[in-house]
Amino acid sequence: MAQMIIEVNGRPYTVGCEDGQEQHLIELARIFDRQVRQVSQDMGQLGDTRLFLMGALLLADELSDAKARLGAVQAxxxxxxxxxxxxxxxxxxxxxxxxxxxxxxxxxxxxxxxTFWSSWPGQARG
Structure with a gap:
């Protein structure tokens, strides 16, 4: 298992991930960081726990909407x-x-x- 340091809202966090999943984890961390920074801009510094909770809830809401749209498209x-x-x-x-x-x-x-083909123009009959 790989150990990586990701940054969320300007703070480093050490997390583990499966080997080969490092780039995926980095992208997920970027998405979460953008969400947390947006919450921080909109609501001010609430402390990491509340910022992370609000960021996670907003991402969960986006996921729920995406699943609903996917279900409609599949139907x-x-x-x-x-x-x-x-x-x-x-x-x-x-x-x-x-x-x-x-x-x-x-x-x-x-x-x-x-037969259909025997009556086709130019075909020999008989």
Missing amino acids: ELARMQSDQARIEVRATLALDNAAKRIEKLAAGNGAAHP
């Missing part, structure tokens, strides 16, 4: 995929019906092999 994607599947089925059925009608028309015109 819309599922609806669109369902619509696409229904449209594909309807299109396939419409094409099948059109092919059957064309074959029936071709058979009625004296075609020896009542």
Whole structure:
């Protein structure tokens, strides 16, 4: 486990993280530091504990909003995929019906092999 020093609101803190996760931890610390500094600007110096609590609550609120938006996007994607599947089925059925009608028309015109392709222009019949 790697030991790292991160800085939040101008103060150093030693924290541990899994090997290979150092850059991720640094980025998370930057996000948290920005949030804590914003709270400090908005509310003044409340002490580290209260600043950290307010910063964590604001980040949790952002996370909650992001999860709600993600859920809405996932629901819309599922609806669109369902619509696409229904449209594909309807299109396939419409094409099948059109092919059957064309074959029936071709058979009625004296075609020896009542298939769609035998009635295609330029194709040999018989």
